[in-house]
Amino acid sequence: MAYATFDAVARHRRSRTLYSLLAMPARLTVLSGPSGVGKGTVVAKVRQLHPHIWVSVSCTTRRPRPGESEGVEYRFVSRERFEQLAAAGELLEWAEFAGNFYGTPRGPVLERLAAGVPTLLEIELQGARQVREAMPEAQFVFLAPPSFDELGRRLGGRGTEDPATIATRLQRARVEMAAADEFDQVVVNGDVEAAASELVRLIEAVSA
Secondary structure, eight states: OTTOSHHHHHHHHHHHHHHHTSOOSSOEEEEEOOTTSOHHHHHHHHHHHOTTSEEOOEEESSOOOTTOOBTTTEEEOOHHHHHHHHHTTOEEEEEEETTEEEEEEHHHHHHHHHTTOOEEEEOOHHHHHHHHHHOTTSEEEEEEOSOHHHHHHHHHHTOSSOHHHHHHHHHHHHHHHTTGGGSSEEEEOSSHHHHHHHHHHHHHHHHO
């Protein structure tokens, strides 16, 4: 890709390192987990019940799903615009997943942390690893399904993707599940409200 040059990556890494040295009044919480585990649903419940927690809005090149709104679940951008943001070092992390790109705008996250606002970032595993490199002081939470079979049922029940895409997501999910030990905490999403409450407890524990 145009932005994945050695110079652009080097600039991006240097800027991430600079920001990791800044002392922030609040601590970032990063939520990740396998595709289909319900990260978006749990985060939506956190937004609904605990509006004092600021949830970062990632940008993506994928098309909106039914019910998604610009600036709420994601900021939907063109591939060209995404490349510009990445090349300029304006993304805290970015990753490719299922043929689309996802990234976290750096500025809004750092502004909320500097203001002492409890901040939640929901991203894929590859992005979470990038954030750990840049901000090792963050809290990393893995959202797990009750079982792998249940994860498969959830992915199939979306009705928004073809069988080949679902198979790709399940294959990747097996790899992602094995990464749970990399995280500070694990929350099982057997019940959305219970998982959201546990996540909030963890966020508030490190923000107190």
